[in-house]
Amino acid sequence: MHSTLVAASPEAKEMKGSGKTLLATAVAKSLEEHAEILAHVVFISCSGLALEKALTIKQALSGYISEALDHSPSLVVFDDLDSIASSSSDLEGSQPSTVLALVEFLTDIMDEYGEKRQSSCGIGPIAFMASVQSLGNLPQPLSSSGRFDFHVQLPAPAASERGAILKHEIYKRSLQCSEDILSDVASRCDGYDAYDLEILVDRAVHAAVGRFLSSHSAFKEHGTPVLLRDDFSHAMHEFLPVAMRDITKSASDGSRTGWEDVGGLIHIRDAIQEMVELPSKFPNIFAQAPLRLRSNVLLYGPPGCGKTHIVGAAAAACSLRFISVKGPELLNKYIGASEQAVRDIFSKAAAAAPCLLFFDEFDSIAPKRGHDNTGVTDRVVNQLLTELDGVEVLTGVFVFAASRLHQFIMFAGQFTE
Numbered sequence: 001m002h003s004t005l006v007a008a009s010p011e012a013k014e015m016k017g018s019g020k021t022l023l024a025t026a027v028a029k030s031l032e033e034h035a036e037i038l039a040h041v042v043f044i045s046c047s048g049l050a051l052e053k054a055l056t057i058k059q060a061l062s063g064y065i066s067e068a069l070d071h072s073p074s075l076v077v078f079d080d081l082d083s084i085a086s087s088s089s090d091l092e093g094s095q096p097s098t099v100l101a102l103v104e105f106l107t108d109i110m111d112e113y114g115e116k117r118q119s120s121c122g123i124g125p126i127a128f129m130a131s132v133q134s135l136g137n138l139p140q141p142l143s144s145s146g147r148f149d150f151h152v153q154l155p156a157p158a159a160s161e162r163g164a165i166l167k168h169e170i171y172k173r174s175l176q177c178s179e180d181i182l183s184d185v186a187s188r189c190d191g192y193d194a195y196d197l198e199i200l201v202d203r204a205v206h207a208a209v210g211r212f213l214s215s216h217s218a219f220k221e222h223g224t225p226v227l228l229r230d231d232f233s234h235a236m237h238e239f240l241p242v243a244m245r246d247i248t249k250s251a252s253d254g255s256r257t258g259w260e261d262v263g264g265l266i267h268i269r270d271a272i273q274e275m276v277e278l279p280s281k282f283p284n285i286f287a288q289a290p291l292r293l294r295s296n297v298l299l300y301g302p303p304g305c306g307k308t309h310i311v312g313a314a315a316a317a318c319s320l321r322f323i324s325v326k327g328p329e330l331l332n333k334y335i336g337a338s339e340q341a342v343r344d345i346f347s348k349a350a351a352a353a354p355c356l357l358f359f360d361e362f363d364s365i366a367p368k369r370g371h372d373n374t375g376v377t378d379r380v381v382n383q384l385l386t387e388l389d390g391v392e393v394l395t396g397v398f399v400f401a402a403s404r405l406h407q408f409i410m411f412a413g414q415f416t417e
Contacts, residue, residue, distance in 0.1 A: 018154045018193045020131035024077050027129065031075055039127075040071035043079065050083040054098045057084055058105055065109060065126070072125035081130040082137040103139045110147045136340075156193060156351055162186040165194050169201040170227065177227040185232045189241075191321075191352045196241040203235035258317035262310055272297065272310070276398050277318045280354055283396075296388060296399045298362075307402040311358050320398070321355035323348070327364040331376065338376055339383040346387040346394070353396030362401040 031039040042064050049057050068074035085102050113126045130148055132138050142148055157165060163186035170177050189197065208231045259269060275297065279286040299307040315322040323345070330341045349357040359365075366381050388399065 018156075018195075020133075020154060021079055022194075023152075023154070024079065024129055024131050028075050028077055037073060040068065040074040042068045042074055042076045044077060045079050047080040047083045054101055057102060061105070061109075068126050073127070074125065075127050075129060078128070078130035080132070081142075082132040082134070085139060085142065086137045099139075103141055107141050107147060110142075114146050156191060159183075159186050159189075162189050162192060162197060165197045166201065169198055173201070173205065175205070175225050175227055181227070181229050181232065184229070185236075188236070190354070192241045200232070200235050200239065203239065204231040207231040207234040259313055261313045261316075262306070265306070265310065268310065272314050273317075276314055276320075276356070280318045280320060280396075280398075283354075295394065295397065297401070299400065299402045300404065302404060308358075308360055311356070311400045311402065314400075315356040315358075318356070321352045323352065323355055323357045325357070325359050327359060327361040327366075330365055330380065338380050342380060342383045342387060346397075349397045349399075350394060353394075354398075355396070356398045356400060359399070359401040361403070363403040366401075 025043075028039075028041040028043070031037050032041050044061070044064050049060055052060070064076065068076050085099060085106060110128060128148070135143065135151060135153070138148070143151070163182050166177075166182050166186060170182075185200075189200070192200070204227050208225060208227055211228075211231065212225065259273075262269060275295065279295075299311070301307060312322065314320075325345055330338055330345070332338045332341060345357070349355055365377060366384055387394075
């Protein structure tokens with residue numbers, strides 16, 4: 001038995017509900033019921049200890065380890081381990097020495113029983129499993145060799161997996177729904193995780209209840225309640241997945257209806273429609289293109305000429321999720337935090353695809369390289385170039401940037417218009 005780390009998808013750094021705890025519980029149950037192992041399971045909810053003092057946390061962990069030793073072989077599961085031992089810069093209010101002390105305490109425990117495992121042909125009295133929201137949140141000593149060195153990432157579910165989750169949730173509620181409706185709903189739920197789909201089914205049930213109450217004969221006709229396509233349509237109205245809240249806006253909100261809001265600018269409208277609207281409406285056709293399609297647009301001009309407005313209109317016309325980022329909000333005083341913010345934005349955009357990622361006031365974060373004495377913006381520019389023109393292609397993500405200047409980043413073909 002080795003130490004295992006279950007992490008959420010890289011596109012979901014702050015996302016809960018991806019199934020980490022469920023997967024860890026299922027593995028623990030299988031080991032507990034295995035006839036040749038009969039492991040004793042010790043489940044530790046670290047989020048419940050997060051507000052305690054370091055001494056209290058150590059005492060609690062020592063008690064759990066003692067319980068595991070008394071009933072060995074045992075599996076110790078640290079759920080949400082990064083809530084008590086995190087390397088994230090978000091822990092500015094806590095004392096770094098406290099986090100370091102907890103990390104040292106955990107590494108000492110794992111090293112001690114790791115040595116016992118090596119001296120007994122790889123079989124030890126205790127095995128460890130942990131779940132974290134992001135692998136980057138965990139301090140490097142805990143994820144190094146001999147500790148939590150086996151990592152399992154849980155990506156966002158694909159369309160077929162989303163359909164299976166919806167089917168399971170409906171079956172769990174003793175309801176019925178046709179396969180065609182479930183397949184159609186699953187294909188429209190890009191970026192949804194298991195938690196989001198569970199909420200979606202609950203919302204669909206509420207919509208169906210209203211339909212049944214308005215027509216008493218509906219229940220008598222069907223016997224077993226049946227969810228219809230309209231129920232899911234009502235459920236998805238103004239509903240955003242957890243991972244996309246606070247960063248995405250509805251593309252078709254009441255203030256924008258599409259290209260009807262844009263007067264003139266015929267040439268610009270045609271260029272954006274060719275680049276964004278057609279590939280988003282006919283993805284199967286454009287997927288067969290032998291060349292890499294243009295997907296990055298730089299809009300430049302004096303203030304008030306309509307740069308931001310036309311981007312919002314394009315997102316509404318193409319029915320795309322709209323992620324708007326003000327340039328200065330990515331900058332951070334901590335070393336490496338600005339580059340991490342850029343990576344997080346692009347990761348979340350990839351999870352929300354198809355979407356339109358818009359950088360406003362782009363010249364504030366991507367000026368000419370060498371003009372910043374601190375080197376912060378130079379590193380941000382390098383990270384932007386890596387994300388825009390890296391090995392991994394941003395499928396379904398259209399990147400727009402608006403600036404008063406034209407020449408600051410037009411040096412590698414990253415922005416093609």
